[in-house]
Amino acid sequence: MTVGRTLPKAAAALGILAFAILPTAGLPAFYDSFFYLVFFWVSLSTSWALLSGFAGYFSLGHAAFFGVGMYTTATLTTKAGVPFLATVPVAAAMAALLGVGIGAVVFRMKRLRGELFALLTLAVTFVIATIILNTPIDGGAGVFMSAVPVPNLMPTQTGTIYMLGFAMCVLTLGIAWWVAHSRLGLGLFAIHDDEDVAEAKGVPTFRYKLIAFALSAGIAGAVGGIHAMYVGFLTVAGTFELTVPLYVVLMSVLGGARSWFGPAIGATVITALLYAFISGGEAMVGRAVVGLILVLAILWLPDGVVPAIQAWLKRRRPVEERAQAAVVPVVPATPHRIGTRNILEAKGAAKRFGGLQALAGVDLDVREGEILGLVGPNGSGKTTLINVISGFYPLSGGTITVDGVEIGHLPAHEIARRGVARTYQIPRPFVNMTVLDNVSMAATFGGSTRTTAEIRDEALHWIGFTGLGGKEEALPSELNLHERKFLELARALAAKPKLLLLDEVLSGLNPTEVDNAIRLVRAIRAQGATIVFVEHLMRAVVELSDRVAVLNEGKLFALGEPREVMRDPRVVSIYLGKAYAA
Numbered sequence: 001m002t003v004g005r006t007l008p009k010a011a012a013a014l015g016i017l018a019f020a021i022l023p024t025a026g027l028p029a030f031y032d033s034f035f036y037l038v039f040f041w042v043s044l045s046t047s048w049a050l051l052s053g054f055a056g057y058f059s060l061g062h063a064a065f066f067g068v069g070m071y072t073t074a075t076l077t078t079k080a081g082v083p084f085l086a087t088v089p090v091a092a093a094m095a096a097l098l099g100v101g102i103g104a105v106v107f108r109m110k111r112l113r114g115e116l117f118a119l120l121t122l123a124v125t126f127v128i129a130t131i132i133l134n135t136p137i138d139g140g141a142g143v144f145m146s147a148v149p150v151p152n153l154m155p156t157q158t159g160t161i162y163m164l165g166f167a168m169c170v171l172t173l174g175i176a177w178w179v180a181h182s183r184l185g186l187g188l189f190a191i192h193d194d195e196d197v198a199e200a201k202g203v204p205t206f207r208y209k210l211i212a213f214a215l216s217a218g219i220a221g222a223v224g225g226i227h228a229m230y231v232g233f234l235t236v237a238g239t240f241e242l243t244v245p246l247y248v249v250l251m252s253v254l255g256g257a258r259s260w261f262g263p264a265i266g267a268t269v270i271t272a273l274l275y276a277f278i279s280g281g282e283a284m285v286g287r288a289v290v291g292l293i294l295v296l297a298i299l300w301l302p303d304g305v306v307p308a309i310q311a312w313l314k315r316r317r318p319v320e321e322r323a324q325a326a327v328v329p330v331v332p333a334t335p336h337r338i339g340t341r342n343i344l345e346a347k348g349a350a351k352r353f354g355g356l357q358a359l360a361g362v363d364l365d366v367r368e369g370e371i372l373g374l375v376g377p378n379g380s381g382k383t384t385l386i387n388v389i390s391g392f393y394p395l396s397g398g399t400i401t402v403d404g405v406e407i408g409h410l411p412a413h414e415i416a417r418r419g420v421a422r423t424y425q426i427p428r429p430f431v432n433m434t435v436l437d438n439v440s441m442a443a444t445f446g447g448s449t450r451t452t453a454e455i456r457d458e459a460l461h462w463i464g465f466t467g468l469g470g471k472e473e474a475l476p477s478e479l480n481l482h483e484r485k486f487l488e489l490a491r492a493l494a495a496k497p498k499l500l501l502l503d504e505v506l507s508g509l510n511p512t513e514v515d516n517a518i519r520l521v522r523a524i525r526a527q528g529a530t531i532v533f534v535e536h537l538m539r540a541v542v543e544l545s546d547r548v549a550v551l552n553e554g555k556l557f558a559l560g561e562p563r564e565v566m567r568d569p570r571v572v573s574i575y576l577g578k579a580y581a582a
């Protein structure tokens with residue numbers, strides 16, 4: 001293990017030890033209380049970021065989960081006599097259950113992303129607050145917990161609460177670190193940038209969002225359970241107030257909501273500042289200062305303090321330490337064999353959008369190793385066919401099989417796992433990920449299980465293969481259209497697909513870039529992939545395709561050898577117009 005890795009671990013272990021023995025140092029209770037509040041906000045803002053920062057599902061309902069945790073502990077300890085510590089896991093489970101319940105309904109609806117999700121979570125908070133207020137759980141009088149015994153974990157009561165808050169904080173940061181460095185985290189970051197593309201790359205988006213929601217809500221519930229003991233007297237107004245979601249959002253945004261450690265930094269800075277001003281009797285000034293800092297941070301460091309520092313450190317790293325793609329020469333077209341096995345079979349494939357029949361029963365076979373050009377006039381159903389094969393839309397009728405497996409009604413991530421990769425007409429990279437991360441992500445979810453090192457090598461290989469060597473650390477916004485199209489290709493290739501669907505990969509490229517792209521597609525096929533490509537550029541269609549399928553009004557209109565099909569007067573009349581026919 002290198003010194004560079006050992007040092008932060010040793011520092012973290014020392015820090016944990018120092019904070020763990022602090023309550024035994026005999027400091028005034030004031031310090032216990034101050035540190036407890038720091039731990040409290042660190043845990044709460046980090047738990048918020050697990051769903052809202054990582055996956056981009058911005059929630060304003062964190063008070064609901066936190067409040068459910070508080071009232072679970074208050075009810076169980078005061079009304080059922082359950083020992084306080086035993087109630088904390090129950091508080092976590094209740095809040096997690098609530099999160100999963102909301103997610104199970106909301107995450108199925110595409111229209112409930114973005115601001116609608118935020119409003120919905122806020123509405124849930126009001127509903128829960130109203131229920132608790134109007135039932136014996138609270139009943140309007142509030143709940144006193146002063147008679148509930150605090151376990152003697154530390155010499156003082158405040159020390160015990162400190163220790164519980166600290167343990168929760170360490171656990172929360174541990175979970176956030178694990179998520180951020182796991183397959184789950186990678187999937188959530190991809191969902192944040194483009195959920196549909198994440199699904200098409202093999203991320204089980206629904207399941208991942210539910211897990212993130214359960215973790216986020218569960219931690220908030222446990223924090224609430226401990227906090228109930230800290231405050232000693234619960235009221236609905238005090239528990240479900242807007243301050244909780246507002247502060248967690250601000251703290252996470254200041255520190256960096258997409259970083260596992262960012263919210264902790266934001267929470268520590270803001271809590272310390274507020275506490276300092278409150279101790280000095282200037283609470284209002286404190287709020288104003290915090291507000292000003294946030295405005296400045298949003299203006300100058302929109303991604304938060306921690307990501308800004310990380311980006312700065314990355315830029316300072318010597319070039320030789322950065323990832324470098326192997327320069328892989330583009331393989332010249334080699335004589336290829338088209339197998340006898342059908343990789344793709346569509347039988348009566350139909351897709352209806354309301355009253356519009358976009359695909360009206362398409363029958364099509366694509367053989368192993370074949371390049372099939374898919375052409376047709378605008379609106380003839382080419383992209384829709386790609387969309388149903390890749391699972392973006394479910395079929396309305398008929399069947400589609402890939403390598404013998406019926407996939408017409410599978411979710412997109414299952415189809416991706418079965419070896420189907422696609423590119424988009426307008427490139428849709430994950431905008432907050434570097435080129436290397438974009439391709440690594442596709443390699444992680446698309447292909448077979450591989451180690452991190454193998455995935456990285458695989459990604460670097462395809463980056464070099466598509467001519468993007470040197471751009472590994474670039475963000476997609478720093479690439480031109482040509483490079484972004486090739487990034488689409490690199491991502492698709494990293495999944496090692498059996499079937500590659502290319503949607504107008506040449507559109508918008510200049511003639512030299514088109515030549516490059518044609519060479520690249522040939523090289524991809526030389527590696528054994530089967531390719532279906534939608535294209536309007538006839539030169540490329542004729543040069544690349546083994547067969548051409550012409551769609552018209554959602555039906556297969558013609559199929560055959562490229563030059564023959566393109567000379568067919570019926571095709572010319574529907575697709576190319578009289579000028580070409582002449």
Ligand SMILES: Nc1ncnc2c1ncn2[C@@H]1O[C@H](COP(=O)(O)OP(=O)(O)OP(=O)(O)O)[C@@H](O)[C@H]1O
Pocket residue numbers: 353356357358376377378379380381382383384385
């Ligand atoms: N999500 C959708 N909702 C409603 N109609 C849609 C949807 N997607 C496609 N369509 C319609 O289905 C038909 C086929 O569209 P599609 O995009 O598949 O055509 P295309 O052949 O790819 O066209 P182009 O060459 O212009 O890309 C069009 O009439 C289109 O308006």
